[in-house]
Amino acid sequence: MYGLTKNTTGSKTSGLMWIIVTLSLLLSTNLSAQLTPERLDSSNRANNDAQTQREPVQIANNIWWVGHSEVGSYLITTSDGLILMDTTSTEHAPWVMESIKKAGFKLEDIKYIINSHPHEEHIGGLAQFKKAAPNAKVITTAGTAAIIASGGKSDFRNMLEGDAGADYFEAVKVDGTIGNLEELKLGDVTMVAHITSGHTPGATTWTMKVMDGGKEYNAVFMGGLSASGVERGPLLKNELYPEISDDFEASFAHLKTLQCDFYLYARASSIELDKKIELKKQGSAINPFIDPEGCKHYIDFYESRYRKQLEEEKAAQK
Ligand SMILES: [Zn+2]
Secondary structure (H helix, E strand, O other): OOOOOOOOOOHHOOOOHHHHHHHHHHOOOOHHHHHHHHHOOOOOOOHHHOOOOOOEEEEEEOEEEEOOOOOOEEEEOOOOOOEEEEOOOOHHHHHHHHHHHOOOOOOEEEEEOOOOOOHHHHHHOOHHHHOOOOEEEEEEEEHHHHHOOOOOOOOHHHHHOOHHHEEEOOOOOOOEEEEEEEEEEEHHHHHEEEEEOOOOOOOOOEEEEEEOOOEEEEEOEEEOOOOHHHHHOOOOOOOOOOHHHHHHHHHHHHHOOOOOOOEEOEEEEHOOHHHHHHHHHOOOOOOEEOOOHHHHHHHHHHHHHHHHHHHEEEEHOO
């Protein structure tokens, strides 16, 4: 299991040691220790197809999950309107709209739409939101803007897959671009864009400060970090994205420097949303979404997966 260290004391382990080891295992069986590689590996498209609607979830004072059983969408509330992160797919964007209303907010109050990365399941509903939320400006990195403007057709993964029509979406021209470490301010909220390319060129990790229980925390919305395998995303000799490997390296290095308390991503399974909702219901003293270990495991998991793919590609070239 991820996050648990192996007991290497072997046969010499005394009864007392066993008790200590067992106790420490029990104590470490917290949320993040239960993150497993299988749960994080949510590239499985079946997850997307089998989705159901979900009630809106208040993660923190000014952060809501308005996504579905699996794919996420976040609403950030400010003193001057709303920021929406990710619309989810063409098929499911209407659910996000319903969820925003159920949470007590109006689509007209959305001032900005930002995103994690422009794959269809996260951004396919953008054109619908442009119509339904007329006051919203779409702000993305330049890399993301180019993919969105092509409706996904210029995405290297779609180009490599050939018959990728299912992953296309209605093209949208963004209203503005944001650079690495630049700020997006709305009312009392400042969000910082960290370009963490590799999964897509221009994938964006967003950070913001969050007040919870009278204390200030750092929230990190991860941008998508998986290496997509040699077929869909080669790391060496990728003519469509030659700097892919350098970008992944830079992203892992940068993400490790971030202060992360609230660990958020656009996948319920990745952040163990169900478990955290249950803990919150049970009246957990600490907000269960404060999960720095989850952040660390997320980065470590995808880095090790990336390194494995890189080694396999290098071996195949010999
Ligand atoms: Zn993706």
